[in-house]
Amino acid sequence: MNSIVTLTTDFGTSDYFVGAIKGGVLSVSANAKIVDITHHVPAHDINAAAFTLFAAYQTFPKGTIHVAVVDPGVGSNRRPILAVTDNYFFVAPDNGILSLIYENEQNVRVYHLTNDRFFRFPVSTTFHGRDIFAPIAGALAFGVGPDELGEEIADFVRFEVAKPRRVDEQHIVANILHIDRFGNCLTNLTIDDLPLGFHNGRFKLEINKREITKFQNFYSETSKKGELFLIYGSAGFLEIVAFQDSAEKILKVKNGQEVKLVSL
Amino acid sequence: MNSIVTLTTDFGTSDYFVGAIKGGVLSVSANAKIVDITHHVPAHDINAAAFTLFAAYQTFPKGTIHVAVVDPGVGSNRRPILAVTDNYFFVAPDNGILSLIYENEQNVRVYHLTNDRFFRFPVSTTFHGRDIFAPIAGALAFGVGPDELGEEIADFVRFEVAKPRRVDEQHIVANILHIDRFGNCLTNLTIDDLPLGFHNGRFKLEINKREITKFQNFYSETSKKGELFLIYGSAGFLEIVAFQDSAEKILKVKNGQEVKLVSL
Amino acid sequence: MNSIVTLTTDFGTSDYFVGAIKGGVLSVSANAKIVDITHHVPAHDINAAAFTLFAAYQTFPKGTIHVAVVDPGVGSNRRPILAVTDNYFFVAPDNGILSLIYENEQNVRVYHLTNDRFFRFPVSTTFHGRDIFAPIAGALAFGVGPDELGEEIADFVRFEVAKPRRVDEQHIVANILHIDRFGNCLTNLTIDDLPLGFHNGRFKLEINKREITKFQNFYSETSKKGELFLIYGSAGFLEIVAFQDSAEKILKVKNGQEVKLVSL
Numbered sequence: 001m002n003s004i005v006t007l008t009t010d011f012g013t014s015d016y017f018v019g020a021i022k023g024g025v026l027s028v029s030a031n032a033k034i035v036d037i038t039h040h041v042p043a044h045d046i047n048a049a050a051f052t053l054f055a056a057y058q059t060f061p062k063g064t065i066h067v068a069v070v071d072p073g074v075g076s077n078r079r080p081i082l083a084v085t086d087n088y089f090f091v092a093p094d095n096g097i098l099s100l101i102y103e104n105e106q107n108v109r110v111y112h113l114t115n116d117r118f119f120r121f122p123v124s125t126t127f128h129g130r131d132i133f134a135p136i137a138g139a140l141a142f143g144v145g146p147d148e149l150g151e152e153i154a155d156f157v158r159f160e161v162a163k164p165r166r167v168d169e170q171h172i173v174a175n176i177l178h179i180d181r182f183g184n185c186l187t188n189l190t191i192d193d194l195p196l197g198f199h200n201g202r203f204k205l206e207i208n209k210r211e212i213t214k215f216q217n218f219y220s221e222t223s224k225k226g227e228l229f230l231i232y233g234s235a236g237f238l239e240i241v242a243f244q245d246s247a248e249k250i251l252k253v254k255n256g257q258e259v260k261l262v263s264l
Numbered sequence: 265m266n267s268i269v270t271l272t273t274d275f276g277t278s279d280y281f282v283g284a285i286k287g288g289v290l291s292v293s294a295n296a297k298i299v300d301i302t303h304h305v306p307a308h309d310i311n312a313a314a315f316t317l318f319a320a321y322q323t324f325p326k327g328t329i330h331v332a333v334v335d336p337g338v339g340s341n342r343r344p345i346l347a348v349t350d351n352y353f354f355v356a357p358d359n360g361i362l363s364l365i366y367e368n369e370q371n372v373r374v375y376h377l378t379n380d381r382f383f384r385f386p387v388s389t390t391f392h393g394r395d396i397f398a399p400i401a402g403a404l405a406f407g408v409g410p411d412e413l414g415e416e417i418a419d420f421v422r423f424e425v426a427k428p429r430r431v432d433e434q435h436i437v438a439n440i441l442h443i444d445r446f447g448n449c450l451t452n453l454t455i456d457d458l459p460l461g462f463h464n465g466r467f468k469l470e471i472n473k474r475e476i477t478k479f480q481n482f483y484s485e486t487s488k489k490g491e492l493f494l495i496y497g498s499a500g501f502l503e504i505v506a507f508q509d510s511a512e513k514i515l516k517v518k519n520g521q522e523v524k525l526v527s528l
Numbered sequence: 529m530n531s532i533v534t535l536t537t538d539f540g541t542s543d544y545f546v547g548a549i550k551g552g553v554l555s556v557s558a559n560a561k562i563v564d565i566t567h568h569v570p571a572h573d574i575n576a577a578a579f580t581l582f583a584a585y586q587t588f589p590k591g592t593i594h595v596a597v598v599d600p601g602v603g604s605n606r607r608p609i610l611a612v613t614d615n616y617f618f619v620a621p622d623n624g625i626l627s628l629i630y631e632n633e634q635n636v637r638v639y640h641l642t643n644d645r646f647f648r649f650p651v652s653t654t655f656h657g658r659d660i661f662a663p664i665a666g667a668l669a670f671g672v673g674p675d676e677l678g679e680e681i682a683d684f685v686r687f688e689v690a691k692p693r694r695v696d697e698q699h700i701v702a703n704i705l706h707i708d709r710f711g712n713c714l715t716n717l718t719i720d721d722l723p724l725g726f727h728n729g730r731f732k733l734e735i736n737k738r739e740i741t742k743f744q745n746f747y748s749e750t751s752k753k754g755e756l757f758l759i760y761g762s763a764g765f766l767e768i769v770a771f772q773d774s775a776e777k778i779l780k781v782k783n784g785q786e787v788k789l790v791s792l
Contacts, residue, residue: 014445057551180542
C-alpha cells in the first residue's frame with residue numbers, strides 16, 4: 001500500500017469536477033498522493049480511456065490505486081466496480097473501461113461496490129466520480145480491504161479487444177488502436193506479430209490506399225517533414241508516424257480502422 | 265491543519281505562472297500538498313472563479329487552504345486578504361472572488377494581509393500569485409496563525425449573489441449561475457426553490473423563447489442527441505442539459521441571464 | 529534534498545505520456561513530490577522550454593530536482609544529462625534546453641548520464657522521458673549522488689543567449705525573449721539595461737513600425753482596451769503589453785525578433 005491514487009477521466013480541467021474528485025479522495029485519506037494521468041480523454045470515449053490507462057498503469061509502483069472515470073451511464077443501473085490485480089487496484093464504472101487490464105493481467109478479481117457506507121452522501125445521480133469513485137479510492141488508500149467494499153462478481157462488462165489476424169502467408173490485417181495528440185497512429189501490432197522479413201525492409205503497410213514501406217528506429221532518423229514511416233512506439237505497438245507532421249491527417253486515419261501488413 | 269493547498273486561477277497551464285506559484289508555496293512549506301482545482305478560469309472572470317471554488321471547496325478536509333487568484337487589479341490598491349471559516353482558509357485578492365463563500369458560511373473572519381514579513385521580495389506589481397498569495401498559503405500550511413498575517417477587516421468586497429425570486433403564484437424568475445465545459449447551464453434554483461407540482465411534471469422553464477418541459481433523474485435516461493431536459497446537477501442546482509450536446513449553444517444561453525420557471 | 533521533482537515538457541496532457549513519466553519517478557522513489565510546471569511547451573520548442581524553466585526554477589526550495597523534456601532528438605546520439613548547481617538538480621536532454629540555467633548560475637557541473645543501471649528497461653527509442661529522465665529523477669529524489677549516475681563533461685550543448693546591445697548613445701537593440709499566453713511580449717531588457725531618462729518617460733520603443741511611449745507600474749493603471757504600454761514583468765524583464773488584449777496580435781510580434789529602444 002503506497003496510497004498513490006491516479007486519475008484518468010474525461011472531465012477536462014476547466015470546471016470544478018476534478019477538484020471535487022481530489023477533495024473527495026483527500027477527505028477520506030489526507031495522506032493520499034494524487035497523480036493526474038489525464039482529464040482530457042475525449043468526452044464519453046471509453047476506448048480512449050482504456051488505452052490511456054493501459055499505457056500508463058504499469059509504470060506506477062505496486063499498490064497504486066488507479067481511478068478511471070469515463071462514465072456516460074452515470075446514474076443508471078451500471079455498476080461501480082473495483083478490480084484487483086497482483087499489483088494494482090482499479091476503481092471505475094462497469095462499462096468496459098478496464099477491458100485492456102482484464103486482457104493483460106493474469107489474476108483479476110472484480111468487486112461490485114455495494115457497501116454504500118464508504119460513499120459520499122447524498123450520492124448524486126450525475127457525479128459518481130466525486131460521490132463513489134473518489135471516496136472508495138480514499139478508503140483503499142486508507143487501507144480498507146476489497147472485501148469490505150463489495151461483493152466479487154464474474155459478469156463484469158468486458159469489450160473484445162481487436163487482435164491482428166493472419167489472413168494468409170503474406171497478409172496480416174490489424175487495427176488502429178489509438179491516435180495520439182501528435183497524430184501518430186498506433187496499430188495493435190506488437191513486435192511478436194511482425195513477419196520474418198520485416199526488419200530487412202521486406203514489407204509494405206497498406207492504409208487508405210497508401211503504402212508505407214519505411215521502418216525507423218527513432219524519430220529524427222529522417223529530417224523530411226511529412227515523411228511517413230513506421231516505428232516501435234513507447235506503448236509497445238507499431239506506430240505510423242509522419243515526421244514533424246500528423247500521420248492521422250495525412251492518411252485520414254480513423255480510430256479502429258483496419259490496416260494491412262503485406263510481406264514482400 | 266492538514267497542509268493541503270488548493271489553487272483556483274486564470275493563469276492557464278502553458279506558462280511558468282502556475283509553476284512559480286507552486287514553488288512559492290513549497291519554498292515556505294516543503295510539506296504542503298498542492299492540489300490544482302483549475303487554472304482555466306476564463307481570464308479575469310471573477311464570477312466564474314467564485315463559482316468553481318464554491319462548487320469544490322467543501323469536498324476537501326477540514327483545515328484545507330484554498331487559494332483563488334483571478335486578479336485583474338493586481339498592483340493597484342486592491343487588498344490581499346485571508347478569509348477564515350469554521351473549516352477552511354481562503355487566500356485571495358479582495359475583489360469579490362469569495363462572495364459565494366461569504367454567502368454560504370456562518371462564521372467568516374476576513375483579514376487584510378498587511379504583514380509583509382511573509383511576502384516574497386521583491387514584491388512585483390504584476391504577479392501577487394507568486395509574491396503574496398503563494399507564500400501566505402505556505403505560511404498557513406506551516407502553521408502561522410491569521411493574527412500574525414494581518415488585521416481583521418469588515419469592509420471587504422462582496423458581490424450580491426442573485427437569488428431566484430417569486431414573481432407571483434405561478435412564476436419564479438431565476439438566473440444562469442454558470443455554464444460548464446459541456447455546455448450544461450446551471451441555474452441558481454435549488455431543490456428548495458421548486459414549486460409543488462415540479463416533480464409531477466407540472467412546469468415549464470422558459471429561456472430565450474424556448475420551453476423546456478422535461479425533468480430527468482440522470483443523463484442517460486434519454487438517448488436522443490440534443491434533447492433538452494432539466495436535471496439536478498452535482499453542484500446542487502437545477503441544470504439545463506442537452507443530451508450529448510451543448511444546451512448553451514442550442515439555446516444561446518448567456519451567463520447571468522434570466523430564466524422563468526412557470527407552474528402549470 | 530527535499531524530493532520535489534518538477535516537470536517541464538511538451539507532451540501535453542491528453543495522452544498517457546505525462547502519467548507514465550510520473551509513474552516512472554514514483555516507482556523509484558514513492559516519496560517524491562511531483563509538481564507540474566507545464567506540459568504545454570509548444571512541440572519541440574527548446575527555447576520556450578528553456579524560458580519557462582528559467583522563469584520558475586528559483587521559486588522552488590533548495591534541493592529541488594527539475595526535469596525538462598523537450599526532446600526532438602530522442603533515440604539519436606544526443607546525450608541525457610544532469611546539471612548540478614548550488615541549489616538545484618536539472619535532468620534533461622543535452623540539446624541546449626538548460627542554456628539559460630548555465631547563463632544564470634555561477635557554479636554548474638554537468639554529467640553525461642551513462643550509468644544505465646538506473647534506467648527503466650527496455651529503454652525505448654522514442655520515450656526517454658519515461659525510460660531515462662523519470663527514473664534518474666527518482667534516483668536523485670531517493671538520494672543517489674551525481675557521481676553514481678554518470679561522468680562529468682565539459683562539451684555540453686549551450687545556446688548563445690541574445691543580449692541587448694547598445695548601438696550608440698541613443699539606441700539599444702533588444703530581442704523578444706518570450707510571448708506568453710495572454711500575448712504579452714517579454715523583451716530581454718532588464719532594469720539594468722534601461723537608459724537614464726526611461727523612468728521620466730524620455731523613451732520610445734520601436735517594433736514593427738509602431739512606437740510605444742508609455743510605461744506603467746501595473747496593469748490596471750489604464751482602462752482602455754488595447755492600449756499598448758511597457759511594464760516590468762514578473763520574470764524580471766520589460767514586457768510589451770496591451771490592456772485586456774494581445775500585444776502579440778496587435779503588433780504581429782515574432783519570438784526572437786528585434787525591438788529598438790530609443791532615448792529621447
